[in-house]
Amino acid sequence: MSHDTLISMTRNLIAHGAADTMEYADEVLAIPASTYTDPELFELEKRKIFRRLPLMVAPSCELPQPGDYKAMDICGVPLLLTRQRDGTVGAFLNMCSHRGNPVVTAGTTGNATRFTCGYHGWTFKNDGDLVGVASPRDFGAVDKAALCLKRFPVYESAGLIWATLDPESKLSIADYLCGYDDLLKAFEFNGWTLFAKRTLAGPNWKTAYDGYLDFYHLPVLHKDTFGADFYNRANYFSFGPHQRLSTPSKFAIKVSGEDDQQMDLEKLADDEIPQEVLVQGVWTIFPHISIASFYGGGQRGALVSQLFPGETVGDSYTTQYYVMENQPETPEQVQAAHDQFNFLEIVVRDEDYATGKRQHEALQSGMMDRVLFGKNEGGGQVFHQWAAKLTHASDSELLDIFAAEQREAAE
Numbered sequence: 001m002s003h004d005t006l007i008s009m010t011r012n013l014i015a016h017g018a019a020d021t022m023e024y025a026d027e028v029l030a031i032p033a034s035t036y037t038d039p040e041l042f043e044l045e046k047r048k049i050f051r052r053l054p055l056m057v058a059p060s061c062e063l064p065q066p067g068d069y070k071a072m073d074i075c076g077v078p079l080l081l082t083r084q085r086d087g088t089v090g091a092f093l094n095m096c097s098h099r100g101n102p103v104v105t106a107g108t109t110g111n112a113t114r115f116t117c118g119y120h121g122w123t124f125k126n127d128g129d130l131v132g133v134a135s136p137r138d139f140g141a142v143d144k145a146a147l148c149l150k151r152f153p154v155y156e157s158a159g160l161i162w163a164t165l166d167p168e169s170k171l172s173i174a175d176y177l178c179g180y181d182d183l184l185k186a187f188e189f190n191g192w193t194l195f196a197k198r199t200l201a202g203p204n205w206k207t208a209y210d211g212y213l214d215f216y217h218l219p220v221l222h223k224d225t226f227g228a229d230f231y232n233r234a235n236y237f238s239f240g241p242h243q244r245l246s247t248p249s250k251f252a253i254k255v256s257g258e259d260d261q262q263m264d265l266e267k268l269a270d271d272e273i274p275q276e277v278l279v280q281g282v283w284t285i286f287p288h289i290s291i292a293s294f295y296g297g298g299q300r301g302a303l304v305s306q307l308f309p310g311e312t313v314g315d316s317y318t319t320q321y322y323v324m325e326n327q328p329e330t331p332e333q334v335q336a337a338h339d340q341f342n343f344l345e346i347v348v349r350d351e352d353y354a355t356g357k358r359q360h361e362a363l364q365s366g367m368m369d370r371v372l373f374g375k376n377e378g379g380g381q382v383f384h385q386w387a388a389k390l391t392h393a394s395d396s397e398l399l400d401i402f403a404a405e406q407r408e409a410a411e
Contacts (some may be wrong), residue, residue, distance in 0.1 A: 002179075002182040002183050002185065002186070003186075005183060006183065006186055006278040006279075007270050007273070007278070009237050009244070009246070010265070010273060010277065010278055012235060012237075012248075013235060013246055013247070013248045013249060014248075014249070014250045014265045014266055015248075016235060016248030017247075017248040017249035017250040017251070018250045018266060021248065022233045022234070022235055022248050022376065023235045023236065023248075023378070024375040024376060024378070025373075025374075025375045025376075025377070025378040025381050026375070027375060028372055028373065028374055028375055029372070029373040029381045029384075030370045030371070030372055030373075031370060031371060031373070031384050032369065032370055033363050033368045033369055033370055033371050035206065035371075035384065035388075036204045036206055036207055036313075036360060036363050036371075037204070037313060037314075037360070037363050037364050037366075038313070039312070039313045041391075042204075042309065042312075042313035044391055045205075045309065045387070045391050046075040046076075046309055047075075048390065048391045048392075048393075049287050049387070049390060049391060050074060050075045050165070050287070050288075050308065050309060051074075051075055051076075051077060051165045051166065052164070052165070052166055052169070052395075052398070053164065053171070053176065053286075053287065053390065054153070054155065054162045054163065054164045054171070054173040054176045054177070055074065055162060055163060055164070055165070055287075055288065056160050056161065056162050056285050056288070056289045056306065057072070057074075057079065057081060057091070057161055057162065057163045057306075058070055058081055058160075058161045059159060059160055059161070059189065059192075059194060059304055059321055059323055060089075060156060060159045060160060060161055060189065060190065061159065061189070061191075061192050061193055061194045061323055062109070062194050062197075062321070063081060063082070063083040063089065063161070064083070064193075065083060065111065066083050066084065066085050066086075066087060067082075067083060067085075067111040067112055067113050067126060068082070068083040068109070068110075068111050069081060069082045069083070069104065069109065069110060069111070069112060069115075069126060070108075070109045071094050071102070071104040071105060071106050071107065071108050071109075072106060072107065073106045073107075074165060074308055075165075075308065075309060077093070077165045078093065078094035078095060078102050078106060079091065079092070079093070079094055079152070079163065079165065080092045080093070080094035080103070080104050080115075080149070081154075081161065081163070082126040082127070083126075084126060084127050085113075085126075085127070088156070089154050089156050089161050090126070090127055090128055090151070090154065091151065091152040091153070091154035091161075091163035092128050092149040092150060092151055092152065093149060093150040093151075093152065093167070094106070094149075095149075095150070096117040096119065096120075096122050096124075097122070097130060097147040097148065097149065097150075098117065098119075098120055098122050098133075098147075099119060099120070101117055101118065101119040101120075103115040103116070103117045103118075103122075103124060103149070112126060113125065113126050114126065114131070116132075120134050121134035122134060124148070124149055128148045128149035128150075128151060129144075129145075129148050129149075130144040130145075130147045130148050130149075131144070150167055151167060152164055152165060152166070152167055153166075153167070153169055153173060154173075155173035155174060157174075157177075157181040157184075157185070158181045158182075158184035158185040158187065158189060158190075159184075159185075159187070159188075159189025159190045159191075159192060160181070160184065160189065160285075162177075170395070170399060171398055171399060171402065172402075175402050175403070175405075175406055176240070176402055177239075177240075177242065177285075178239045178240035178242065178402070178405050178406070178409060179239060179409055180239040180240070180242040180285070183239070183244075183283075184283065184285075184291075186275065186278055186279050187279050187291070187293075187302060188275070188325070189302075189323065192323045192324060192325055193323065193324055193325075193326070193327045194321060194322075194323055195296075195301070195322045195323065195324045195327070195328070195337055195341070196321075196322045196337075196338070196341050197319060197320060197321045197322065198319070198320055198345065199317055199318065199319045199320075200317065200318050200320065200345070200348060200349050200353060201310075201315070201316075201317055201353070202307070202310075202315070202316040202317060202318050202353040202356060202357075203314060203315070203316060203353060203356035203357045203359065203360040204309075204313055204314055204315070204316060204356070204360050205288070205307055205308065205309040205310075205316040206383075206384070206387065207316075207356040207359060207360050208307055208316050208318065208352070208353060208356055209284075209287070209288065209290075209307055209383065210356075210380050210383070211352045211356065212282060212284055212290035212305065213243065213245060213282075213284060213377075213379035213380050213382075213383055214234075214377060214379065214380055215231060215232050215233060215234035215245065215247065216232050216234075216374070216376055216377055217232070218230045218231065218232050219231070219232050220232075221351050221352070221355060222347060222351055225343070225346065225347050225351065226347075231247045231249070233247060233248055233376065234246060234247055234248075234281070234379065235247075235248050236378045236379045236382065238382055239409075240286070240386075240402065240405045241286035241287070241382070241383075241386035241390070242283075242284060242285050242286050243283075243284050243286075243379055243382060243383070244281055244282070244283045244284070245281055245282050245284075245379050246280055246281025246282070247280075247281065249265075250264060250265050250266045251263065251264060251265065252265055252274075252277045252280065254274055254276075254277075263277075265277065276293060276300060279293060280293060284379075284383075286383070286386060287387065287390075288306060288307040288308060289304065289305065289306055289307070290303075290304075290305040290307075291303070291304050291305075294340055294344070295340070296322075296324070296328070296333075296336045296337035296338075296339065296340035296341065298333075298336070299324055299325060299326055299328065299333065299337070300324065300325040300326075301322060301323065301324040301325070301337065301340065302322075302323050302324075303320060303321070303322055303341075303344055304320070304321040304322075304323060305318050305319075305320050305321075305348070306318065306319045306320075306321065314357075314360050314361075314364070318348070318353075320341075320344065320345070320348070322337070322340070322341045322344075324337065389401070
């Protein structure tokens with residue numbers, strides 16, 4: 001069924017490209033400028049979105065082997081991810097059950113079967129079990145089984161790992177994804193390798209995320225990098241709050257070795273359309289992920305951008321993961337992959353995020369009461385509507401919202 005959906009989306013793009021048309025939202029949408037600048041709303045978003053909804057916390061290839069781990073902080077919550085002995089992923093509150101000290105330093109990765117707290121020496125297995133209390137006779141009797149690391153809901157699919165930073169969450173991560181992860185499997189990330197990653201500072205998280213949902217700006221803001229004749233149209237496909245956007249066109253470029261070959265997709269049967277064409281464009285996972293395909297040294301790669309709110313309403317940070325189908329081997333391949341990754345840093349840091357910071361500073365003047373999203377900016381419209389809806393939904397309403405999405409998808 002997911003392959004049929006991919007073909008259907010591709011045929012939609014081909015038909016619109018051949019007709020020189022695109023799909024439009026019903027009307028121009030105005031949203032309050034304070035959506036980006038209100039510090040109280042910002043704190044509410046962190047609690048109701050980032051600390052309540054499933055988040056894509058790592059590509060699977062960042063934790064490929066049993067014992068691999070990663071520690072990170074998300075909106076004030078310390079998270080520890082581990083690849084356990086059986087190959088599954090565990091997600092834990094990175095706080096020792098003795099006094100709350102992190103058992104692993106935030107921002108670190110590595111491989112370990114056990115973690116020992118650096119404060120008093122309590123030791124935990126990488127499945128979260130407490131296995132050692134320092135000086136147990138002096139400390140006193142405790143039930144170690146009741147003092148394991150607190151678990152978060154975790155889910156791995158399509159070569160990506162999700163976790164929910166609420167151990168009591170009743171929202172199924174699979175239900176939240178609305179079947180979108182089945183489509184993401186078309187990237188074939190399982191077995192890919194993590195080539196490089198870095199973290200960039202950005203503007204307000206929604207200001208930053210707007211750019212991933214907007215092709216309208218490409219030939220203007222990126223005229224010196226992508227070119228002034230670059231496309232600025234996109235059709236949008238929604239799966240709950242998650243969206244794919246791609247250019248309506250009957251043509252696609254097939255990369256073969258060092259040569260690029262233009263294909264007329266109208267002339268191809270469904271089973272002749274290459275896999276990389278089926279996943280072209282930008283795939284976003286609400287509320288903070290963008291995935292886009294690229295080539296470095298003639299090899300398939302993808303930029304996975306993971307966006308989180310920062311300390312203040314005007315700040316965010318994005319970790320860029322450059323994942324590749326195959327690890328580059330020759331010096332030329334390695335350099336080409338670095339060149340691609342470095343080019344994308346310039347585009348995002350110096351163009352998208354630099355513009356977003358200027359935009360946010362201007363909006364903070366309070367001199368503009370609303371901003372607009374055109375009929376050709378349907379992705380941004382859908383994103384802001386879902387952000388507002390989920391921010392203000394109660395926990396029970398949240399379950400109802402995604403139960404309704406499941407029923408709609410089944411019809």
